[in-house]
Amino acid sequence: MTAPRELDPVIHAQARLRVVATLNTLGEANQIAFPGLRELLGMTAGNLSVHLGKLEEAGYVEIVKTHKGRTPTTYVSLTREGRRAFEDYTAAIRELLDLE
């Protein structure tokens, strides 16, 4: 078993990696509503909230609370640092695989 070196610990975790991969696919300048993200990931609301909290703490995601009509809505998007971290992580993983 390889001990991964220099892999970003924030996203070197299955759930958070999937969150970041999903947000990255949405493309820059796009935000997704919390329920939509939950649906794409198949996670429970509680679980997703915890992971989003950790990603927000690291500065990788931006969480905007707003109102759609009268209903409060939460939108999530990847920050520039988050996008960079995901790209670096993917590159690091590919490098590791090439070395093996």
Place this chain on the structure above:
Amino acid sequence: MDPLEDDDRPLRPEEMLRLIEEQQATTSKRLGGDPLLTYTPWGIAWAVGFGALFLNYTYGFLPRGAALSVLFSLMILALAISSFAQRTVSSQVRGESAERGMMYGFAWMFGLGGMIALGVRLSPQLPADETGLLWAAGSMTVVAALYIAGGAVWRVRTMFYLGAGVAVLNMIGVVVGPAAHALLMSVGAGGAFVAIGVVQRVRRDGA
């Protein structure tokens, strides 16, 4: 084990890479909508509607107005189904892509609106066969141009080629005449859209 801790556990690099690829594929698939609902309803509308119009021109089956009504009702239904298919997950996204989708939707409304205005104005002045061709070829010109534009907006080559194919068949049909136009649209455009919808859906689910 606590599911949260299980989620947190990293996997081996190749598994993490596969996780990324799978998640990206799922996301694109869900945001892109169901190809069976995007393309096939249009194909059925044209196969049946233009088929009815062809039978009218060639054998005199069905009144002309009835054939055109079938065609336009099925096209409106197809527009409703395909826009619904695009709106499922993508309605959750706001920002640039939502704005593009909205503007593209308006392009359909204005394009078809202009076509309808032209048809209403010119129909009484034209011989019966040419009236049918005006409505048919006019609406297919809008459809072809907007599929090509849709291909450009979302960088989807299938959309581009379908639009270009419809445009070519449409031009040939207009030159040859109403019956040939109806046949080309029914078999060519209708057949292609039904086939692409089915093939892409099967391929997507198989992938």
